[in-house]
Amino acid sequence: MPSANTAASGRPNGFANRINLQQYVVYFGFLAIFLFFAIVLRDSGFLTVRNLSNIVLQTAPATIMAIGLVFVMSAGEIDLSIGSTVAVSALAAAVTMNDYGLVAGVLAGLGAGLLVGLLNGALVAYVKLPSFLVTLATLGLFAGVSRSMTDLRSIPVTNGTFTGFFGSGAFLGIPSLIWWTAIAVAIGHLIYRETRFGAHVLAVGDNSRAAGVSGISVPRIRLTVLMISGGLAGLAGLLYAGRLQAAKYTLGETDLMTVIAAVIVGGTLLNGGKGSIIGALVGSLMMGMLNNGLILMGLSVSDQMIVRGLIILAAVAVSLREKSR
Amino acid sequence: MTVNAEATQGAPVLRLQDIRKSFGGIVAIENFSLEVYPGEIVALVGDNGAGKSTLIKIISGVHPPTSGTMTIEGETVTMSNATMARAHGIEVVYQDLALADQQSVYMNMFLGREPTNRFGLLDRRRMIDETEKLVKELDVRIPSAHATIRDLSGGQRQGVAIARATHWASKLILLDEPTAALGVAETAKVEEIVQSLKSRNIGVLIISHSLDQVFKLSDRICVLRRGKQIGVRETAKTDKNEIIAMITGLQHS
Ligand SMILES: Nc1ncnc2c1ncn2[C@@H]1O[C@H](COP(=O)(O)OP(=O)(O)OP(=O)(O)O)[C@@H](O)[C@H]1O
Ligand SMILES: [Mg+2]
Secondary structure, three states: OOOOOOOOOOOOHHHHHHHHHHHHHHHHHHHHHHHHHHHHOOOOOOOOHHHHHHHHHHHHHHHHHHHHHHHHHHOOOOOOOHHHHHHHHHHHHHHHHHHHOHHHHHHHHHHHHHHHHHHHHHHHHOOOOOHHHHHHHHHHHHHHHHHHHOOOOOEEOOOHHHHHHHHHOEEOOEEHHHHHHHHHHHHHHHHHHHOHHHHHHHHHHHOHHHHHHOOOOHHHHHHHHHHHHHHHHHHHHHHHHHHHOEEOOOOOOOHHHHHHHHHHHOOOOOOOOOOOHHHHHHHHHHHHHHHHHHHHOOOOHHHHHHHHHHHHHHHHHHHHHHHHO | OOOOOOOOOOOOOEEEEEEEEEEOOEEEEEEEEEEEOOOOEEEEEOOOOOOHHHHHHHHOOOOOOOEEEEEEOOEEEOOOOHHHHHHOOEEEEOOOOOOOOOOEHHHHHOOOOOOEOOOOOEOHHHHHHHHHHHHHHOOOOOOOOOOEHHHOOHHHHHHHHHHHHHHHOOOEEEEEOOOOOOOHHHHHHHHHHHHHHHHHOOEEEEEOOOHHHHHHHOOEEEEEEOOEEEEEEEHHHOOHHHHHHHHHOOOOO
16 A cells, blocks of 8 residues: 655645745845845945945844744744833943943843843733733833933943944954844744754744643743843843943834834744744844835835835735635 | 453553542542553543543543542552653543644654753754654654644544654553544544554553444443443443443433
């Protein structure tokens, strides 16, 4: 009797096509947008090394936040609070650093992010509230905290070591922001793809009951992913403070939409169970390139927002189509 | 009270004595005693609400019994969660299969028990090799160990769930209506797989509403009615009429 046992590929063609489309849409999108701007903006300086490297530098905080969100969304949760976590962390770092020095400042910034993550995570994992509502509330809560912390003032960050390390500096000729991005992506990818923790995150997002009866601690996974997200939003806050040499409550305010879009375009499913760190990186670069190109094309801020909104809609449509088939 | 099959040798892998389970005031199971021997398939039959799933949950540690003793290979055990049951070599194939649909077959096979290499990273090679070996042994026809669960048919999924239980169970597999959602051909395939578990010397307790299936697969049949154990019969020495009469409590002439 012929058996199809362990044949290398028994998948029907239609299936393979759909998978490829969903998985690689971000790479095609990236290429398409790159080519579009390269042609349309050939005389406006889009293709210069300076402009292209600027795009990478500018997207560093969003890419770092996106990595955290890949973990959260893969576990079937969401973190809307990252937008205000960035500001709280940057402000905490700036204020602490000016009084107590570099190390205390860095620890305060990362600690603030982790604490927000701990609060979100505890409420989601142990009080069993939906992450959408919890992080919507903490988004508002910490937006208020960051405003009241400094009376809406901008706090200068003058520590040269800090601004070099987290902002304008370079190591081996490569800007520190690129180092941070590369390191975060590499470690994030390794943990996500190659560790038991990463596998458990996906299992919880895919079928939390099955994960539970298989001995995976579902609450612990939920807590951990939200803490990862908070901690990385804290790191993003440090990068903003380092690059801008100041911290302000507006930092990260408009990033939430961009980050969610980057993650979804990058192939992470909104409902969990599947995702990609590399995809989120490319998605984030794509969103940065889009921003940059639209500015160079002379679009107004409001037009940029409309175009970005439309791109996100398209991304969500592809993602949900994939999920519901 | 229970009838021991003469064909079975050695100590029972599972012995339940005077098991009673109540939910608040409702008594779901009472006076239940049963033994399952290695390499034996025992069928658990009874009408809807008779207490079959509850019994499986008691054995698998989901709902610890209110009273009574449970012995595994002669050792009295108290199980307060599913992880403890698994540590005792008991695996359950749940009615909903408990598979992560968007993950690969091999990741599901090792769900929650993924092996790692010396760097602490997932040992995919080992998971894939062991999955392929097992799938071949049990003749579960899936396209590949890499296939995603949701791309499989109902029978293939059931096959993966049973293969997973087989891989981890050293003593006992509990199956809750494994073919309820399957077509004719897929049911036959799953029955074949269940039958092949006998040769692995694992005890099997299977819940089924199909008497044809029960008579095809089982060595003994245990009948439950409204939480009470009506009796245990050797499959070879009974017939459908007797079992139906036991299930319903009515005499068929
Ligand atoms: N968690 C619970 N709390 C209260 N009562 C319960 C609980 N679980 C089961 N029961 C009751 O125990 C009885 C037996 O239920 P059980 O699910 O074991 O039946 P079953 O034999 O598996 O039926 P079916 O063939 O329909 O699957 C039912 O009366 C049910 O209502
Ligand atoms: Mg049942």
